[in-house]
Amino acid sequence: MAATPHPLPMREKILVEATRLFARQGYDGTSLQAIADAVGIKKPSLIHHFASKDLLRQAVLDAQLTHWNELLPRLVLAAAAGEDQFDAVTREIVRFFSKDPDRARLLVREALDHPEDMQERFSRLVVPVVGSLAQLIRRGRGKAVHADVDAEAYVFHAINLFISGVAFADSFQRLMPDGKKRGPAAERLTRELLRIGKSSLIQPGPRRSAEPTWSSTASPDSPATGKRPARGKHRVSRAPKSAARETE
Amino acid sequence: MAATPHPLPMREKILVEATRLFARQGYDGTSLQAIADAVGIKKPSLIHHFASKDLLRQAVLDAQLTHWNELLPRLVLAAAAGEDQFDAVTREIVRFFSKDPDRARLLVREALDHPEDMQERFSRLVVPVVGSLAQLIRRGRGKAVHADVDAEAYVFHAINLFISGVAFADSFQRLMPDGKKRGPAAERLTRELLRIGKSSLIQPGPRRSAEPTWSSTASPDSPATGKRPARGKHRVSRAPKSAARETE
């Protein structure tokens, strides 16, 4: 075995570059040559690490969905834990993708390019989480949650809304009236994204702060002024500790 | 000139097949050979009609956005016209893409593959409409419309929600608990899609049917059927009668 001097570095580096290129140019639009160049090695060396282009694609996708899959359950837990966590959860999700929009773009691309593959992975990884979330929603229905929400359908659409929203945020931004100066439009888009997700699920109704389920009271910080709440640490939720440390 | 015996048929046929293939496999994933095969001609014949692959792509995109651009202004007009039109408008949009989800998938793909190109087309075609819609929303804000909506941002996200929602509807459907039998899940998804779009914009509040702006009461049914208006120029404008008959 011989303690492999750098067992990850190169493989990791390849994955990073491949992710970037697949996300930006698509799978078919990215040649092994281009990836090899980006990494700084020759094509056959690349093939040495990932026996075929398709295996590389799967590795990239796995790595990405693993991150995503470490994040989600923790957030669901936080959501279940208590009051006013809805904002925290959605904010965390959007932040996860905003931090590196290529993640979002990669998922969107894969969903289009390899639907069956993606469906299979989703049904293993995220569908269970969707189930938990749906149940949570159903429990709050008629109280904080709008009465006519279709729980499962909502969760799917919300996930899609967030991911696609981030994937195309740059494009939207450039089309916005104040899209030239780079700051404000992006913030507006993110804020509105979260608002849509929330207000389509949770009733704006009377404060019912004592509720054990998701309440609808706007989180203390006013919606207008942003104020980014910390960075890596999403409050509550002690992570299972075994959880990832990787790309975050 | 010689009255060209069938000036459109073949060109049209190529556009149809190219649209289908681009939407399903992407631009890079579709070879000219594949398109030629689908049409039933040889590759050089294809090149005879569209001098290059990129020109074909642009033609496909133009054709698609033209349809879209014929629909939108009419809907904005309907929305502006009066009460209870919000449901009709969104329903019409979703129906437009649901009728042929490849349209949605093509737009999503193009937005990823050629963002600058897409931005340019959007800023010419849909941004003006977005402006009208945003103004309409602002006018209703605080009344039927939620007070904290960011009008432009909402419109972009809503368009994205609808288009992406349709593009991935099939995948979602198959992941839904009752996704096996094909009917109900699809309906649930569509209904929820519309509900999200609406309830995130319009207050569920007390019936205020007399309002001149968008009310929240569900419209009886009849969407703004028929009566095609206008071609290149959005807003109002009676159709020049030469208008397209194409893929619709």
Place this chain on the structure above:
DNA sequence: GTTACTCCCTACCAAGTGGTAGGCCATAGC
């Protein structure tokens, strides 16, 4: 030393890519 193993390389391949050159044939105008 020898062996074994990992990592990366040069050289090469068949297949497919977008695109060109040029010819054949039908129709249309004269």
Place this chain on the structure above:
DNA sequence: GCTATGGCCTACCACTTGGTAGGGAGTAAC
């Protein structure tokens, strides 16, 4: 009849694609 033109064809091009064959350099165990 002759010519012209548009639509489709066969044949071919240079280039890139994903992938293979096989060798050399480095390190580690013995």
